Amino acid sequence: GFGVVLQNLFAEAQNVEAGYAQIESSKKKVYDYLLSKGIAADAVVFQFVNVNKQYEPVYSANGSWAGQRFTGYRLSQGFTVESKSVDAVENVSREISSLIAQGVSIEAMQPDYYYTKLDDVKLSLIEKASADARVRAEKIAVNAGAKLGGVASARMGVFQITGANTNEEFSAGGSFNTASRQKKARITMRIEYRVK
Numbered sequence: 001g002f003g004v005v006l007q008n009l010f011a012e013a014q015n016v017e018a019g020y021a022q023i024e025s026s027k028k029k030v031y032d033y034l035l036s037k038g039i040a041a042d043a044v045v046f047q048f049v050n051v052n053k054q055y056e057p058v059y060s061a062n063g064s065w066a067g068q069r070f071t072g073y074r075l076s077q078g079f080t081v082e083s084k085s086v087d088a089v090e091n092v093s094r095e096i097s098s099l100i101a102q103g104v105s106i107e108a109m110q111p112d113y114y115y116t117k118l119d120d121v122k123l124s125l126i127e128k129a130s131a132d133a134r135v136r137a138e139k140i141a142v143n144a145g146a147k148l149g150g151v152a153s154a155r156m157g158v159f160q161i162t163g164a165n166t167n168e169e170f171s172a173g174g175s176f177n178t179a180s181r182q183k184k185a186r187i188t189m190r191i192e193y194r195v196k
Contacts, residue, residue, distance in 0.1 A: 002082060003089030005111040007096060009104065010076040016051060019075040023049055026104040027077065033099055038088050039081055046079040086113060112178035115161075121185050122159060129189040130154070137193045149194030157188030 009030065011022035027046060034044055052075075055068040083089050093111040100106060115121070134148070141148045160170050163180030170186075 002084045002116065003086040003111050003113050004080060004082045005089050005093040006078060006080050006109050007093075008076055008078045008107040008109075010074060010107065011105060012054070012072055012074050014072045016073050016075070019051070019073050020049065022105075023075050023077050026099075026106070027079075029099055029102055029104050030079070030096070030106070033096065034081060034092060037092055037095075038085065039083055039092060043083045044079060044081055046077060049075055049077045051075050113180065113183075114178060115183060118159075118161075118185075122187065125185060125187040126156065126189065129187055130191060133189055133191040134193075137191070141193075141195055144195075146195040149196045152192040152194050153190075154192075155190045157190065160186045162186070 007030075009023055009026045011019045011026070013019035013022060031041075031044065035041060051073055054071045054074050056071050058066045058069050060066040081089060081092055089111050093108060097106060097108050138148050158170075158174035160175050162170075162175055162184050164182035164184045166180060169175075
């Protein structure tokens with residue numbers, strides 16, 4: 001599995017050049033910090049810098065709206081940290097806001113966790129669900145005085161991945177939890193057997 005954390009650097013300045021200088025300074029501090037925490041250099045990807053003009057409303061003496069005044073620029077740059085070291089990603093996401101004390105303007109978000117061997121899990125679940133369905137069907141057949149024949153039809157339901165300790169609702173289209181580090185996978189099988 002691997003963890004992904006998305007963060008956002010931002011700067012506010014009267015001119016774009018000053019904003020870029022702030023972003024570059026923050027970017028260097030973030031990079032040094034991540035490397036010091038055991039994150040590999042190639043696990044960090046910085047995105048494009050977005051530049052937005054900021055305005056504030058202007059009101060006349062009698063209180064009516066008179067337009068807006070340009071107040072400066074807000075620059076933001078997102079970056080992602082993606083690593084197979086889930087512990088490192090978790091620590092970074094929890095502690096990176098400590099850079100605020102170094103003058104870094106940063107908006108931190110919760111990490112996402114992904115499991116990379118879902119196909120193996122899915123196959124294993126299908127096997128278990130199919131075996132369980134056969135055992136149940138045999139019991140029903142015996143109670144009805146019949147014997148179980150071959151499979152008439154088999155249909156797989158949606159694949160559900162929920163947080164291990166959450167009360168998430170199942171979704172008709174299948175749920176895919178990335179917020180929880182510990183996950184629970186479930187699949188439903190509908191198998192119809194012939195009886196003889």
